[in-house]
Amino acid sequence: MNKPTASHSGWKLTTIFFDTALRNNLVLVQAIGVCPIIMAGADLKSGVALALCTLITLLPLSLLMSLIGKKVANWLQPVLYTGVAALLLVGTAIVLDKWVSTALYAKLHLFIPLMAVNTIVSYRVGGFSIGNRPAAAVMDALAAAFGFGLVIAIVSAIRELVSTNTIWNIPVGISLPLPEAAQPFAAFILLGMMAAGLQWLTHRRKESDDEVELLTADNGEEGTENA
Amino acid sequence: MESIITPSLRAGRSVISYSFDVLIAVAALTVFSYVQYGLRPVLVVLIAIASAVISETVCCLLCRRRITLGDGTAFVTGGLIGVLMSPIVPIYVPIIASAFAIVIAKMPFGGSGRNIFNPAAAGVALVTVCFERSMSAFPNPSQNVRLWWDTSEVLYQNSVAATLKSGGTSFETFTDLLFGSTPGAIGTTTVLVLVACLLYLRFRRTVSTAGFIAYMLTCTALALLFPRAEGDYWRSVMLELFSGTLLFTGVFFLNDPTTTPHHTGGRVAFGILLGGMVMLLRHFGQYADGACFAVLLLNPLAPIIDRWTWQLHRFVEMRWIRRE
Amino acid sequence: MKDAKRGIPMILEKGSAPNRPIKVLSDVPRVYLPLAYGEERRCRPVVADYDTVMRGGLLGQPQDAEDIALYSTVTGVVAGMRHINHPLYGQLTCSVVDRILSEETQEEPIPQMPDDLSPAELIAAAKQAGIVDELDGVQLHAKLQSWADFDTPLCLLADAIEPEPYQSSAYAVLKYYGRQVLIGLRLAAKAAGIPMTRILLQTAYTRIRKMAMQFDPNDIHGIRRRRYPVFNKEPAGTEGRCGFIGVQACLALYRAAAFGTPHTDGFITVAGDALETSHNLQVPFGTPIEEALTACGIGKNVSLLLIGDALTGVEFTDRSLPILPGMTCLVALRDPINYRVRSCIGCGQCAAVCHKGLLPYEISKRFENMQYERLAMLEPEDCDGCGVCTAVCPAHRPIAQAVLQAGDSAGGTIFVDWGDDAWNP
Numbered sequence: 018m019n020k021p022t023a024s025h026s027g028w029k030l031t032t033i034f035f036d037t038a039l040r041n042n043l044v045l046v047q048a049i050g051v052c053p054i055i056m057a058g059a060d061l062k063s064g065v066a067l068a069l070c071t072l073i074t075l076l077p078l079s080l081l082m083s084l085i086g087k088k089v090a091n092w093l094q095p096v097l098y099t100g101v102a103a104l105l106l107v108g109t110a111i112v113l114d115k116w117v118s119t120a121l122y123a124k125l126h127l128f129i130p131l132m133a134v135n136t137i138v139s140y141r142v143g144g145f146s147i148g149n150r151p152a153a154a155v156m157d158a159l160a161a162a163f164g165f166g167l168v169i170a171i172v173s174a175i176r177e178l179v180s181t182n183t184i185w186n187i188p189v190g191i192s193l194p195l196p197e198a199a200q201p202f203a204a205f206i207l208l209g210m211m212a213a214g215l216q217w218l219t220h221r222r223k224e225s226d227d228e229v230e231l232l233t234a235d236n237g238e239e240g241t242e243n244a
Numbered sequence: 245m246e247s248i249i250t251p252s253l254r255a256g257r258s259v260i261s262y263s264f265d266v267l268i269a270v271a272a273l274t275v276f277s278y279v280q281y282g283l284r285p286v287l288v289v290l291i292a293i294a295s296a297v298i299s300e301t302v303c304c305l306l307c308r309r310r311i312t313l314g315d316g317t318a319f320v321t322g323g324l325i326g327v328l329m330s331p332i333v334p335i336y337v338p339i340i341a342s343a344f345a346i347v348i349a350k351m352p353f354g355g356s357g358r359n360i361f362n363p364a365a366a367g368v369a370l371v372t373v374c375f376e377r378s379m380s381a382f383p384n385p386s387q388n389v390r391l392w393w394d395t396s397e398v399l400y401q402n403s404v405a406a407t408l409k410s411g412g413t414s415f416e417t418f419t420d421l422l423f424g425s426t427p428g429a430i431g432t433t434t435v436l437v438l439v440a441c442l443l444y445l446r447f448r449r450t451v452s453t454a455g456f457i458a459y460m461l462t463c464t465a466l467a468l469l470f471p472r473a474e475g476d477y478w479r480s481v482m483l484e485l486f487s488g489t490l491l492f493t494g495v496f497f498l499n500d501p502t503t504t505p506h507h508t509g510g511r512v513a514f515g516i517l518l519g520g521m522v523m524l525l526r527h528f529g530q531y532a533d534g535a536c537f538a539v540l541l542l543n544p545l546a547p548i549i550d551r552w553t554w555q556l557h558r559f560v561e562m563r564w565i566r567r568e
Numbered sequence: 569m570k571d572a573k574r575g576i577p578m579i580l581e582k583g584s585a586p587n588r589p590i591k592v593l594s595d596v597p598r599v600y601l602p603l604a605y606g607e608e609r610r611c612r613p614v615v616a617d618y619d620t621v622m623r624g625g626l627l628g629q630p631q632d633a634e635d636i637a638l639y640s641t642v643t644g645v646v647a648g649m650r651h652i653n654h655p656l657y658g659q660l661t662c663s664v665v666d667r668i669l670s671e672e673t674q675e676e677p678i679p680q681m682p683d684d685l686s687p688a689e690l691i692a693a694a695k696q697a698g699i700v701d702e703l704d705g706v707q708l709h710a711k712l713q714s715w716a717d718f719d720t721p722l723c724l725l726a727d728a729i730e731p732e733p734y735q736s737s738a739y740a741v742l743k744y745y746g747r748q749v750l751i752g753l754r755l756a757a758k759a760a761g762i763p764m765t766r767i768l769l770q771t772a773y774t775r776i777r778k779m780a781m782q783f784d785p786n787d788i789h790g791i792r793r794r795r796y797p798v799f800n801k802e803p804a805g806t807e808g809r810c811g812f813i814g815v816q817a818c819l820a821l822y823r824a825a826a827f828g829t830p831h832t833d834g835f836i837t838v839a840g841d842a843l844e845t846s847h848n849l850q851v852p853f854g855t856p857i858e859e860a861l862t863a864c865g866i867g868k869n870v871s872l873l874l875i876g877d878a879l880t881g882v883e884f885t886d887r888s889l890p891i892l893p894g895m896t897c898l899v900a901l902r903d904p905i906n907y908r909v910r911s912c913i914g915c916g917q918c919a920a921v922c923h924k925g926l927l928p929y930e931i932s933k934r935f936e937n938m939q940y941e942r943l944a945m946l947e948p949e950d951c952d953g954c955g956v957c958t959a960v961c962p963a964h965r966p967i968a969q970a971v972l973q974a975g976d977s978a979g980g981t982i983f984v985d986w987g988d989d990a991w992n993p
């Protein structure tokens with residue numbers, strides 16, 4: 018699981034961002050972190066809250082592990098980043114409960130602690146940040162949180178719109194509620210559609226890239242012949 | 245040089261004849277329901293078929309592919325959804341079920357032959373979840389229901405499976421179950437016609453019965469071990485086997501060529517698993533009849549089961565049979 | 569076991585060919601004789617252009633000493649070279665011989681006593697005569713030599729099984745040259761040191777059963793199975809250690825041993841519903857297919873021409889292709905096959921009829937989806953290309969072709985080790 022590390026080390030920051038956030042989207046391509054989306058991503062507020070939680074966990078952790086990860090023994094690394102993630106999330110939960118919204122916390126109280134042992138953390142922090150330079154690690158954490166947040170925002174917005182005809186608890190004016198859209202299977206279907214759509218886009222881009230490569234290769238050959 | 249084999253002699257049948265056989269079975273079930281309830285079941289089945297066909301056509305047009313109605317699988321999907329509806333179901337329910345089956349469960353996977361989930365089971369599962377009341381309200385048997393919208397004065401009755409689920413007492417005799425004078429969905433109550441359909445499909449070699457036998461034996465064993473009905477064990481077995489969609493699932497969903505294993509050993513293994521899963525969902529599930537969910541849960545395992553049983557078969561053949 | 573149900577029931581519609589005598593087609597104007605099969609079996613031409621060569625005269629000397637020579641099959645003038653792309657044999661370099669219309673006075677040669685020859689002499693005679701086994705296209709002397717040297721079979725079988733619909737050339741050869749075939753078979757067994765010989769027949773074919781009367785019952789091993797393909801050909805008590813040899817090769821070996829004549833003529837069934845009559849023809853090798861078709865009268869609507877029988881035949885369009893050793897059947901069909909290919913519905917028919925017990929639908933699906941890494945464990949290389957899976961497929965998919973290609977590739981090039989390397993740069 019933690020293998021694709023080394024090949025990223027020389028990449029540009031923008032490449033890392035686009036690769037992690039879109040081309041190898043955590044949820045849609047690698048099927049990581051599906052559980053919170055399906056169970057908790059039923060309305061936009063929870064979705065955004067979960068995305069922010071992910072960002073709050075990932076950003077400091079990635080920085081920390083890219084700085085000191087190499088100096089810690091292999092077996093201790095998972096313990097370290099899981100523990101730190103738990104601490105961060107406890108803080109987040111307290112902030113959420115006390116100062117933001119108790120109702121939201123009541124809805125999410127199971128899923129926020131679960132983020133600590135989420136595969137997103139172990140995959141991005143354990144797999145990428147350790148052994149990469151701090152800037153790359155931070156960029157990767159941003160990208161991962163962005164990719165995850167994008168997907169959960171889209172899914173939860175659609176589910177909220179269909180199930181209660183509201184967005185961000187504001188009615189949109191139609192009245193045809195389908196409460197089944199809040200059930201898990203609807204999220205599965207949505208995720209499947211979005212994954213298929215992303216694959217289609219990637220394929221199209223790849224095909225056009227291949228054509229470009231072919232053209233350049235042809236030009237190169239001609240060049241050598243001329244020379 | 246590689247040789248290219250193009251047999252110019254065709255010994256088999258065409259895809260359409262497979263679909264046609266299943267449609268004949270569906271028609272038989274519908275006709276029997278017509279005798280009991282009047283024209284309404286026929287209307288439901290026809291609307292389900294029409295919805296499936298239109299959905300498939302629209303999908304093909306949207307994807308700019310050749311329209312694949314010709315192999316008849318869309319008709320089969322619609323027909324199976326239709327006969328799994330209650331005779332007094334609101335008309336929009338089969339429409340939604342068929343459209344979901346084609347648009348979500350079939351076409352995104354690549355159309356007929358490539359779908360992972362049984363489309364008909366997926367459609368029925370969706371409406372079971374979404375319109376639970378419409379799907380579990382069945383009219384009294386031998387009561388003519390009105391053809392169009394108003395079905396309010398119909399006397400509702402719980403199906404046998406629902407009675408079993410709720411732990412009530414049921415008074416159906418074997419003859420009632422055999423001739424379908426029990427409340428239930430259009431095509432699932434008449435055991436006699438279902439068995440006739442199975443025999444017809446077997447005779448036409450559209451289905452193989454190995455998986456069906458394994459499935460029924462598993463269900464029988466589980467019904468014997470964990471009886472739910474009052475009375476002796478055999479009454480429990482009879483009520484379990486002949487109520488709800490259990491038998492229907494064994495005849496149609498278990499023998500769907502695309503979403504079940506193709507190797508005989510694989511079919512047997514699939515039948516045993518499906519029987520176990522159906523009984524499990526009956527005992528612990530939320531709904532009176534979880535056969536559709538059981539089918540959907542096991543469909544993705546079909547290729548793996550197929551491969552494993554084939555490898556086991558090869559291994560046994562190499563090890564013990566070829567050695568002599 | 570379940571083997572009895574494997575394969576498809578075959579309607580034996582041999583037409584009128586088995587009832588007619590073998591028609592000898594000797595007046596072909598021009599023959600094409602292959603000096604080289606692609607890069608293999610190269611012969612050096614020994615006759616210059618515009619020189620005359622006799623029937624049975626040497627035309628090409630092999631470059632490899634273990635190889636067989638090329639003999640002219642007609643009396644004529646060498647008219648140059650020609651390259652032919654043959655659907656069965658690939659790129660051929662052919663020597664063209666134009667036949668001279670001369671009075672060929674064929675003296676009946678006096679037969680030697682072939683029983684006196686030693687095994688080594690028999691193999692030498694087979695090599696000298698340039699005999700190619702029509703069953704598998706292998707040179708007979710190499711086959712016999714390898715049997716004699718190691719892994720000698722317990723039983724040698726002359727394979728006259730024709731389970732496919734049209735072919736009847738082996739039957740015709742047995743009918744008219746039965747004794748010679750039997751002697752040839754025994755000579756081959758003697759050459760390879762094989763103790764037992766049998767002629768292999770499918771006895772459901774009643775005409776062959778009648779014809780089998782002329783042999784001792786001990787010489788016949790009959791198979792009562794009216795299905796295609798025929799497998800489990802081995803008679804009881806041989807432990808599966810059997811060698812197979814073609815009927816025509818037996819006949820050619822007898823002639824080579826008794827008269828010293830080279831293997832110049834082949835027997836071929838020309839059949840199909842697009843012909844006026846079907847015939848078994850005796851033709852010189854290298855005869856263009858056009859000549860054989862004309863001799864049987866081509867009908868009007870020929871939509872499909874096949875080398876080989878209707879099930880395993882290879883489609884071709886060029887009627888000037890030469891008839892070569894290994895071709896025993898030509899089929900001309902009237903109705904075009906324009907089935908619409910649909911996607912696989914997974915009915916499992918192909919797995920049910922496969923006599924090797926494979927999963928053809930799974931193999932072809934993986935091959936088409938390029939999932940090569942999981943292809944090998946489905947053992948596609950076991951396929952012998954009988955074509956039954958394509959014949960029964962309700963979606964009319966070319967399954968057999970995909971399985972064969974997958975089997976070809978299973979041992980070779982496209983199985984790059986994808987492995988985990990992509991993850992471990």
